[in-house]
Amino acid sequence: MSIRINVTVNGVAFSHEVEPRLLLVNYLRDVLRLTGTHVGCDTSSCGACTIHVNGKATKSCTMLAVQADGCEITTIEGIAPSDDELHPLQEGFRECHGLQCGFCTPGMIMTAADILQNNPNPSEEEIRVGLEGNFCRCTGYHNIVKSVQYAAHKMKEVTV
Amino acid sequence: MQLTGNHVVEASPAKVWALLMDTDTLARIVPGVTKLEKIDDTTFKSTLGVKLGPVSAAFNGNLQMENVMEEKGFTLKIQQNSKVGNASAAIEISLTPLEETKTAIAFNGDVKLSGMLATMGQRLIGGVANTLSKQFFSNMEKELLP
């Protein structure tokens, strides 16, 4: 049994017949070939697969593609304003060495974007707690926190 | 994991014993049994469906009674296999008459889990064992009702 879904991913409308058991993350990676969203675990713990569904950070390994029918999805490939620009968080991660192997990075950035959306002025503590659903094995989180702080600062500048 | 407990039922050891030795009744009181087939006097082939919280799995395997002592007790050996891991146990069950119409049923044994059940189930195994044994005795009590 396949079900047709209509989704908008990074501003582009897609329509596909999918098996109900297809996870959203596999839809993005294998069907749309947006491989920036990663799979790091099978218990909804590591956060590497985080994307935005209707603007909210979502673990795409814990959502079925059929559940995303009618939703607006943003992945790491679509978070920057254009191909030639970076989102302030992307810039922050590069400026502050917030990544090493890069595998957790897309999920980190997508989660951090949710944090900043709800709290443009997070304290260090709020950033750390906000990232509790995302594992990084490389950076020790130190520079990730700095990257988010960089972005928060930058985004404030832009709005002012 | 160690599984130990004690339960008093309102029936004589003879009645309890008869109940435990009857395949059809046993099939009704062991939680989750969907099929119980007697192979010989002490061996049963069983199919169980366990549905508890996150886990819903079908088990296939054997139940075997050893050291059978009429109206006193036996050792129940269980081997149950499923797609998500296997369970095995050796549980000593003993009946002690308290009064004419009361029997203390004590059980003591070791339960082993393997595979995904062992990996994911460690925090819950104690609770699951408790829940299943509670269900077993509550079912038994229903059977014993006149």
Added chain:
Amino acid sequence: MSTTHGLIGKSVKRVEDRRFITGHGKYTDDIILPGQTYASFVRSPYAHAKILSVDTNAAASMPGVVAIFTGADVENVNGVPCGWQVNFKNGHHMKEPKHPLLVADKAKHVGDAIAIVIAESQAEAVDAAEAIVVEYEELPAIVDASKAVEDGAPQVHDSAPNNICFDWALGNPIEEVDAAIAASAHVTTLDFVNQRLVPNAIEPRAYNASYDQYNDKYTLYTSTQNPHLIRLLMCAFVLGIPEHRVRVVGPDVGGGFGSKIFHYTEEALLTWCTHKLRRPVKWTSTRSESFLLDAHGRDHITKADMGFDASGNITALRVKTYANLGAYLSTFASCVPSYLHGTLLQGLYTTPKINIDLVAVFTNTTAVDAYRGAGRPEATYLLERLLDLAAHEMNMDPAELRFKNFIPPFDGVTQPGYQTQVALQYDSGNYHGVLEKGLAMLGYEDFRKAQKEAANNGKLLGVGFSTYIEACGIAPSAVVGSLGARAGLYEVGHVRVQPSGKISVYTGAHSHGQGHETTFAQVVADKLGLPMEDVEIVHGDSEAVAFGMGTYGSRSLAVGGSAIIKSLEKVIEKGKKIAAHKFEANPEDVDFVEGRFVVKGTHHSAPFSDIALRAYVPHHYPAGLEPGLDFSSFYDPANFTYPFGCHIAVVEVDKETGKVQLTRFVAVDDVGNIINPMIVEGQIHGGVVQGVGQALFEGAEYDENGQLTNGSYMDYCMPRADDFPMIETASQVTPCPHNPLGVKGAGEAGCIGSTPAVVNAVIDALWSGGHKVKDIRMPLTSERVWRAMQQ
């Protein structure tokens, strides 16, 4: 950014980041090949079981199934090899039971592969694997290394009696050490477990193997730290395929931490399968499988005694360790508890007598191998726990005790290296310096005052020290060869100057987060006086890079970087000849200065790009001058490098619950010269958090039947952002005297130094509250700390 000079020592932003932050990294699982098939495994749910039957009939007819193979199909294929031979004390070779690609007769740990299913889709492969019925006879399992050697314990391999892989000793004769301990004024004894860790790189292992039958050519994409080594081991030792028929690519790799060094059975099996099927076969480990299959780390059971004279000088160290190797001998498993652990037991101290007695043991558990630090964290943990405990027992200050016992500073140039009692010769060191700096950063005296005050108010604060040393830059081939390594441990650096003067550098080191594409480019651009944009670093592809030994043991820059320097020197030498020809000068009169070839004492000079072009347009060349500017070098280091440092942890322990909060962490590391401080700091941060993970959160828990009971992120506690404060780092620089960059390596330092510092801090906090506790087993869960306080 076009800085051409002084790139060394600059925190240049990483050039590789753009693809990662935009989601365009290319990891193995991102690759789908034409005609792709997908694999799934049937794995043993038992730690030890005879395989009575495998019924694949139902599975074989399921939708999408392409093939199913079982142990019987690969019976004649070799197992995966071990790369390092260690001998028993009696000279016999260690036991090396076969590690088959699929087991046919007996499963030896949970997760041992019984069958592989290959199907048109991943879902179909998983569905079919579930339909395979395996009949087992469960056997008693053995988990604990110290019990495995007892008579009557379950036997993992028939060929290894008492489950012993090898026994081994190093250092001074045991009689001398026993006597020195017996004569000591104070002996500190510690019985402890250095628990087993699961590496947990966030990218699970993934492989994609394909075979082009028309060109007889294999390609294996693999999430590896060392593609050439995998090619060598797989081709020469497992499958018997000529190496030139196999291309191994390690594309972007999502972290390794050691666990992706090794040659795993799945790599060889998929390559074997693709040849059978003539279709690409891909397998990506699930996290649940990673927990059961990726080689674990540590797992030592140790008893150690450290003797002191009346004034606190160390007199001797005696160590007895059981090292758990798991069910099979992984690629470097044998050298980790021996040559990477025993040889580090001198630490930073002048200990005159040292002996380690080691037994390496098979058990029905996942294989154990190198994990960030590999042997050195175990040695450091042992020493640093003993030192802090001894200080408490002798009522001395732990910093003072260390100062008293440090090896005096030596630069390795004007002063010789330091010869230890356990085989190594340290290259250069200034151990007092890092502790002094650490104490200053901490504000030691103020902390002790605050600690006392806190204790009076019923609060438990503690400080813990760890002054560590490690052996990196692995390593001189002759030395490791004499110790049993079955490979050379040099590195390859190939510099290809393009006619336009742009540079392509091919390194045998592999980057999986370390930032080689940046650091190596800095080195090259600095040396040639070019903008970094003119340099590209190519790594990870056996077809592009002639050879390589890969990345582990903090060796990339010290060994791989040095190989590149060697080639750059050849480029410059050749460039001088070409410049000399252009200016009709003698090559000896040509200098290379700030990116230009200059004829001494004249105004004649040519930029690098001009000479590069001439190298490829060899008109009017004199006889004997070859065209081209393209050099490759093998660099084999003269010695290991020896980074060291001082880590200090401050913790608060909740009296009621035992919960530990890390409130400060100070790390002063001396990794020799630093090319990119930002990257070095990042390595330290990551290492520290991983090391603290061992101290406070992580540990594989097996039940007595060999079941890993915390094999998921719901139970295996990974360190998270909110568990940590900002980490305070500083560096001291004592250059390595024997490699051209003067670098020592920074990848593992954080993970080696931090663990004992945190445990020591918790113990210190407990002593401040009157709980004279010797040891708490790691990880220091709240309950364990609470129990320690109840005694």
Added chain:
Amino acid sequence: MIPVAFDYQRAVTVDEAIAALSSGDGKILAGGHSLLPAMKLRLNQPAKLVDISKIDALKGIKEEDGEIVIGAGTTHGTIASDDLIKSKLPFFATAAALIGDVQVRNHGTIGGSLAHADPAADWGALVLAADAAIITKGSSGSRRVAAVDFFQGLFTTALEDGEIITEVRIPVPAEGTKTSYQKFSQPASRFAIVGCAIMKKADGKINIAFTGVGEVPFRDSAAESAASIEAAVTAAAEGITVMSDHFASEEYRKHLAKVYLRKALEAVA
């Protein structure tokens, strides 16, 4: 990991969901954060999922007839940031913010959590302490189940086959009511090892409920009837079967229950 194949049906109304459940081996998919991980590991293999996440009627928080009504499909994240909850039931907001992580809170729902009835889930203690009622609906109509009657055993609730939870209704606390939720988290999963929820009413009467401690979340009546904080702490979690795992043995868990009860009592003192 890939779940076993299943049929999928999306319901847009509660009645549609109930009708869909009446046939076959169906399970409800709400936020999916308890069910989907189990299905991916193949620990659970339902033949059919009935997706209720798009039923608008199940979402939202309002005050009605002297009760605060939380739709079963309301996410933890919404509850954590809702102004009505923050002012009238602050410990619901505190607890909601401690569940899982940002991503989980964006999708996980209170109804899904209650129906799943994990013994370490936070909501159990909260609904018990708040004298909440769980409103269920099935083919034979609606039922109102008091929270104390809802939790019946390990992963076992009063919910019958074919029923879904539609609302959680909590009497609006009188002026002067104080609440607290104190949680000691399992460090890996961040479920509760001990979660202690307290509602101290204006008349001084205290409701005390625990989650994570026993096989079922429970009201601790012995502690409730104690005369002092000290006596309550002494009485807490006595006489119940306390769970045990490698993060917290029975003894330690019981100790933590007392420590966290004290924290909660002091917070409302």
